[in-house]
């Protein structure tokens with residue numbers, strides 16, 4: 001079996017898929033490309049926690065895209081090319097994963113988005129299939145959802161930050177934890193200023 005590129009959206013969602021795949025002895029690298037995560041503070045925080053999850057399993061993390069790209073998520077013109085904002089979001093990320101897979105000699109790709117019962121699982125799988133055909137690589141479909149709770153528990157055990165909204169500013173505004181989340185941004189920025 002050839003090498004897999006595992007797109008990962010965050011540390012907690014990566015835990016179960018990594019555990020399963022490493023136990024199976026799969027050869028893989030993790031791939032970060034999530035310009036949907038807003039604001040920048042949260043983008044950096046999720047990226048840092050994914051690095052911790054990868055370190056835990058001694059897996060290499062490849063990171064593409066240096067910052068969140070609010071302009072895509074706020075552009076009505078760009079959005080109008082897709083049936084919905086989430087379609088656009090999955091499309092942009094799976095496009096990058098499939099392209100990186102093809103350009104860098106991986107046999108297949110998959111995504112940790114397939115672990116979450118809160119994501120649109122079938123839609124993600126359909127988009128991955130489309131991108132796999134476009135780039136001539138294999139989409140390695142795995143339904144990780146049965147391990148979602150176990151993965152969240154493992155994330156807690158190793159002290160990973162577990163976010164309370166999907167990623168974009170719209171999902172943050174809709175979160176019932178909105179005020180707490182904004183407060184955590186303030187506290188986080190203050191903590192980083194005080195250590196400078």
Ligand code: SF4
Nearest residue numbers: 086089166167168171
């Ligand atoms: S709700 Fe989640 S999947 Fe949908 S656009 Fe926002 S970040 Fe992307």
